Amino acid sequence: MTTEIRVAVVGLGKMGTPIAERILDAGYPLAVWNRTRSRAEPLEARGATVLGSAADAFIEADVCVTMVADDDALEAVAPEVLAGARPGTTLVDMSTVSVAASERVAERATAAGVEFLRSPVSGNPTVVRGGTLTLVVSGPEETARRLDGLLRSIGPKVFYVGEGERARVVKLALQVLVGGVTELLGEAVVLGESGGVERGRLLEVINASAVGSPLTGYKGEALLRDDYSATFTTAMMLKDVDLVLDLAEERRLALPFTRHLRGLLEGAIEGGHGDEDFMALYLALREAARESTGAGERR
Known part of the structure; x- marks a missing residue:
């Protein structure tokens, strides 16, 4: 109607x-x-x-x-x-x-x-x-x-x-969590795989646990397929994190993890993942792990 x-x-x-x-x-x-x-x-x-x-x-x-x-x-x-x-x-x-x-x-x-x-x-x-x-x-x-x-x-x-602008502040607060949880999900998967745990089994446990969420669910589905086609690019997430940090600086707030997350996003972009989904934070971690393993083997 x-x-x-x-x-x-x-x-x-x-x-x-x-x-x-x-x-x-x-x-x-x-x-x-x-x-x-x-x-x-x-x-x-x-x-x-x-x-x-x-x-x-x-x-x-x-x-x-x-x-x-x-x-x-x-x-x-x-x-x-x-x-x-x-x-x-x-x-x-x-x-x-x-x-x-x-x-x-x-x-x-x-x-x-x-x-x-x-x-x-x-x-x-x-x-x-x-x-x-x-x-x-x-x-x-x-x-x-x-x-x-x-x-x-x-x-x-x-x-x-x-x-006023309260909705803008809430959205930026959400982006701190969205970016942070995605980075930590990538770190958890890299750690699990290093110990021989199958990615799918690890994600199943994560999503059934107290830390599981809709975000870990649909980011986990993309990880299972190694699908990093962008729903939201790494470059756009960096843009949002910069908005967060600008607001924090204006309010004289220290957001240490968010500042570290910015560096991780920047590193992923420098590694060629700027136009991929920001779940490519996992790819940056995996690539760093492989480089570290290769360097160890050469030694």
Whole structure:
């Protein structure tokens, strides 16, 4: 059944496209825009309107969802979107960006008479399409309540965490855990394999134990297949860790493990794994172990 709220999605990358698909599936009238128009064509075939520019978003829609790669991309597209804004419309940004960039966009939205919800997400394209995405929301509470149905059509786990930029902080806190757990999973597998334990058996035990989680589950499945095709690249994880460390420095916080994780990600990128999934942290560990073993044998 078609809903009354008209929605636009700006940014049809790996996450924006499945988000748009779920909005369509829920029956919302949808308009889409992407700088590379070909990415919009599959959605057009399913009934979405393709916008001529990002500035047309609020001509067609009451709510515009943006999902872009980083601070620069958001601060480039947000003024375009807001240029066509009407009072009473709402901008919902689902990107992972810095608190500072989000604050600047919030100022522009307020000047344009537009409500601004920060709604970064936790998950990957498979999680979006599987209907288990987590959304963390901050901004005007009344607006968040009004759009709760739309947000839950994208992902059922919606957490309102307060006013302002709190959702950005929560998302960055989650990325500390996502990056850290993935690195530790890689270390555990390298250790187990060094002792002759079959990878599949070790992962089965890990996922059945107290430390098992959805993250270790789906990262473990990729490890079993030696599949490092990116759901989220090592380079993008480094970008997020840099956002964490920038915020920590601003708040005068010491995050020693996160700083060490940054070095590990950087090393994996230097080893040629920047465009692979960040589970390639395991590959970097395995390669280092093989080099160490080879050096020992030569001695």
